[in-house]
Amino acid sequence: MTNDFTSEFDFSALPVVPEGTFAAPLKRPVHLGEDWLEPKQREYDSGDDAIWDALFARQMEILPGRACSAFLAGLEALDLGRGGVPEFATLSEELNRLTGWSVVPVPMLIPDHVFFWHLANRRFPAGNFIRTKETFDYIQEPDVFHDVFGHVPLLTDPTFADYMQAYGRAGWKAMQRNRLKALGALYWYTVEFGLIREAGGLRICGAGILSGPREAVFSLEAQSPNRLMLSVDRAMRTDYVIDDLQPTYFVIESFEDLYRQTVERDFNEIYNTLPPGFTYANAAVIDTDHVLHRGTQEYHLRGGRGSDAPPV
Numbered sequence: 001m002t003n004d005f006t007s008e009f010d011f012s013a014l015p016v017v018p019e020g021t022f023a024a025p026l027k028r029p030v031h032l033g034e035d036w037l038e039p040k041q042r043e044y045d046s047g048d049d050a051i052w053d054a055l056f057a058r059q060m061e062i063l064p065g066r067a068c069s070a071f072l073a074g075l076e077a078l079d080l081g082r083g084g085v086p087e088f089a090t091l092s093e094e095l096n097r098l099t100g101w102s103v104v105p106v107p108m109l110i111p112d113h114v115f116f117w118h119l120a121n122r123r124f125p126a127g128n129f130i131r132t133k134e135t136f137d138y139i140q141e142p143d144v145f146h147d148v149f150g151h152v153p154l155l156t157d158p159t160f161a162d163y164m165q166a167y168g169r170a171g172w173k174a175m176q177r178n179r180l181k182a183l184g185a186l187y188w189y190t191v192e193f194g195l196i197r198e199a200g201g202l203r204i205c206g207a208g209i210l211s212g213p214r215e216a217v218f219s220l221e222a223q224s225p226n227r228l229m230l231s232v233d234r235a236m237r238t239d240y241v242i243d244d245l246q247p248t249y250f251v252i253e254s255f256e257d258l259y260r261q262t263v264e265r266d267f268n269e270i271y272n273t274l275p276p277g278f279t280y281a282n283a284a285v286i287d288t289d290h291v292l293h294r295g296t297q298e299y300h301l302r303g304g305r306g307s308d309a310p311p312v
């Protein structure tokens with residue numbers, strides 16, 4: 001079956017964005033080509049390596065027993081705790097041996113179609129900088145710690161690795177149909193902020209949760225957020241928060257199930273019925289939801305980030 005995730009479009013060359021397609025106005029640094037790839041990874045100094053090590057140690061205090069087993073196995077397989085910011089060349093060699101993926105350095109957030117093109121070719125674009133002591137707890141732009149520690153371990157899982165490639169292909173199609181916001185919500189609620197059923201409970205699989213200490217605890221243990229089983233149609237219609245803890249998390253049954261719900265689905269049908277904006281507020285619970293936990297939303301009701309609200 002051919003659908004948005006398995007389209008026959010040839011991704012060997014960078015797709016040309018048709019006239020009239022919405023694209024974020026990002027200014028490409030002059031030393032980069034159209035692929036937006038840095039010619040080589042930045043050389044990190046000992047201060048940068050110390051920041052990586054401190055971030056790594058902090059997460060490892062929290063993640064065992066909370067992160068999904070595929071993530072923890074990936075961390076180990078790639079030896080991401082060997083000390084200092086990982087070298088992409090070594091990392092890519094190992095990852096390529098496992099699932100055919102590589103990690104490539106980019107200066108900042110890159111245009112959507114370029115990002116999708118890299119994913120479609122099993123290349124994961126990762127930030128070419130690391131946060132500083134001043135921004136240790138929170139940065140808005142994804143740095144090398146978020147990108148490599150958060151995203152790369154799961155690329156060692158064969159099913160998840162295929163999902164990410166398929167997402168790149170689907171992204172390009174969504175962009176042409178002006179459905180990027182909806183497909184972006186799916187990425188947000190699975191790749192960045194997903195939970196997964198495992199070992200009789202819930203574990204974390206989203207990179208946005210895995211790369212920070214607060215949300216790793218909040219997403220699983222707090223009473224505030226909703227935890228709902230993933231429905232692709234529902235998640236694609238749901239707004240989300242970009243600079244605070246999430247009011248709602250979606251839970252996948254397994255990576256195989258995520259693959260089935262997306263790659264084996266006809267997105268034409270979804271796109272034809274999608275309204276132009278989001279239908280559901282980020283804290284909403286609706287009749288058709290399979291609710292695992294109905295959140296109190298206390299954290300957000302008390303003001304969320306910027307207030308002294310405890311993440312309960």
Ligand SMILES: [Fe+2]
Nearest residue numbers: 142192207208
């Ligand atoms: Fe990310």
